[in-house]
Amino acid sequence: MRLLLLNPNTTEALTRRLARSAAEVLPADVVLLPLTANRGFPYISSRAEAQIAGAAVLEMLAEQEGRFDAAVIAAFGDPGLSAARELFDLPVTGLCEAAMLAALALGQRFAFVTFSPRLTPWYEEQVTRAGLGSRFAGTFTPDAGFGSIAAVAEEMRVPLVKTCRRAAARADVLILGGAPIAGLASEITEEVPAVLLDPVKAAVLQAVSLHRLRPTGADRGSFARPPAKESSGLVPALACRIAGKDTSKPD
Template identity: 65%
Template sequence: MRLLLINPNTTQALTERLSKTARQVLPPDVELIATTAETGFPYISSRAEAQIAGAGVLETIARHQSGVDALTIAAFGDPGLLAARELFDLPVTGMTEAAMLSACMLGQRFAFVTFTPNLAPWYDEQVRQAQLTARYAGVFTPDVPLGAIDRIDADLRAPLIAQCGRAVAAGADVVILSGAPLAGMAATLRDEVPAVLLDPVQTAVLQAVTLARLCPKGASAGSFRRPPEKPSTGLSDALRRQIARS
């Protein structure tokens, strides 16, 4: 099985961090292919940035879909997720949705712990879209700013543990370490947090593998049925052909 991991951020170090974290839980028969966005932002932290990144995700899938069995969008907020499910005949998972759904199977209420308060309103919207508000205990962020990617484990360890404690005190049974820069930290913090701690990229790749093995076909009816073919202007050749069905 071949799984495509798309990092919609432009930071190669994030792709390497996400890939390493994903490979820790993937079965040995799964080949992981990782890509990094060529345009956009070092890391996505707003709705506008996610909207721009989502278009890049669709172009990446169009270029790399041949020979791929499933794919994961490895950025919190899942830029391009619903559009990808509408446009491509592949199982597609996103970190936010996968983490929330997994959390609901491991506890009654979940919370996000992330690296910036700017993401809180956006995360709230993701919960409402998934209709999981009754299972949601909130977003918790440290006051320490995000620094260099290679120093996250040291710089944010204590602040993140403190915020996980706040989330548990607010009623969370499951804490989701949110955002691509925090990939891999759940494993190092589990002994310090009195709740289930989830790594979103691991939940997303495992769900993608499961969906691929269920052998679903692309949607032919309902809200994810393929849109009518249509000409376009200015898109990459691969995405233009996908939309035109040529």
């Protein structure tokens, strides 16, 4: 199985961090294919940026079509997730949705812990979309700021641990949200009195499971493929996919 790990942020260091975390839990027969967006933002942190990143996600999926069996959109706000499921014939998962679904099986209430309050509105909208508000205990962030987006996990480890301890008073499962802190959950688990979830691990394992359950992904009901339609100004691969033309590329 070939699993595309698609980072909609343009920072290569985040892709490497995401890939390291994913590799810790992947079965031996899964080949991980990390990919970084070549346009957009170093790190997505608003609704507007997420909209732009969602379009880039669809472009990358179309350009890589035929080279992978399932995909993970590796940004915590899941930009482009529903659109990707509607358009492509394979399983696609997102970090936030996968982590929330995993949290439901591990505790009664879950919370997000992330590194910047700027992310809170966008992240919490994902809870509303999933209909999980009654199980959600809120989003918790440190008071401290960060310097390099590529070194957030190292720079903010101490304030993030303190934030997790504070959140643990409200929730029994804590989801560490944001690509810059991928992998941190397993490093600090003994320092926090709650279950810690790494969204990257949750999303890649869900993608593998969905591929084995239903290799074609979502393709019925609300995710039925839309009627073919011509377009203008799109990258060729995405224009062909929307027009219903075969864009698959052999290995």
